[in-house]
Amino acid sequence: MARRRGPLLLMISLLLAAFAAWVANNWLTARATARPAPAQEQIVVAALDIPLGTKIEQRHLALISMLPGQAPKGSFHGYGDVLGKVASSSLISGEILLAPRLAESGGGSALASVVDKNMRAVTVRVDDVVGVAGFLLPGNRVDVIATEKDGLGNQVRAATILSNVKVLAVDQTASTDNNQPVVVHAVTLEVTPPDAEILLKGKTAGSIQLTLRNPLDESDARTRQPATEPPRLTRVKSPAPPRQLGPEVMVIRGTQVARTAAAQLTPDPSH
Numbered sequence: 001m002a003r004r005r006g007p008l009l010l011m012i013s014l015l016l017a018a019f020a021a022w023v024a025n026n027w028l029t030a031r032a033t034a035r036p037a038p039a040q041e042q043i044v045v046a047a048l049d050i051p052l053g054t055k056i057e058q059r060h061l062a063l064i065s066m067l068p069g070q071a072p073k074g075s076f077h078g079y080g081d082v083l084g085k086v087a088s089s090s091l092i093s094g095e096i097l098l099a100p101r102l103a104e105s106g107g108g109s110a111l112a113s114v115v116d117k118n119m120r121a122v123t124v125r126v127d128d129v130v131g132v133a134g135f136l137l138p139g140n141r142v143d144v145i146a147t148e149k150d151g152l153g154n155q156v157r158a159a160t161i162l163s164n165v166k167v168l169a170v171d172q173t174a175s176t177d178n179n180q181p182v183v184v185h186a187v188t189l190e191v192t193p194p195d196a197e198i199l200l201k202g203k204t205a206g207s208i209q210l211t212l213r214n215p216l217d218e219s220d221a222r223t224r225q226p227a228t229e230p231p232r233l234t235r236v237k238s239p240a241p242p243r244q245l246g247p248e249v250m251v252i253r254g255t256q257v258a259r260t261a262a263a264q265l266t267p268d269p270s271h
Contacts, residue, residue, distance in 0.1 A: 146202030
């Protein structure tokens, strides 16, 4: 009797397990049918690294799916919204493309498209020393130091004339694919119109040197001119006018001649 009870209990256990699996499967199916998966939206991302100043093409783009309402502000939902624009900053692969990081090409050069509104691009000639030994790259920030000799050439004055200036391009390249030092012959800086005049004046009066800044440093490094004190007024006491003693009289005594005031003469009582 005990031998028959074992297989019977095993069969009952298998039936109960099958029934539990069936119930769980029906519950999951009902849940999935009652709550359909929400529709997802497509977002445009960079399919590869896009250097600054690059005109966006189809090969630069890819699409990813995101839940509705999760896409960041300024993102794009189709390739047509991005094609033809210019990257105003370097973009990395997989980065969501945002409107503030892209600029309209406007039919001009890529460099002209990345110049901010009310700013100007000025190119200055440099050598390997002025160009920070070739370590300048587009997107870096620099200070501009102007040096000038006096008229006799004995003394040299140096002053930081511009601070925290953005490098738009080195030579004729607005983008780089690596961070290796490259000797350049010209650097294009983004400055305001008044700063462009200061830069060209400093370059004409002497020579300029570029100093590389830390990208997190926002301080103003321009040389402050010492405030000149107003001239002090000094009161000078005017000399007293000479004392008037009246008309002079020439007195001749033998070979001696003297001049004296008429008021100082005392009449001789003997005359």
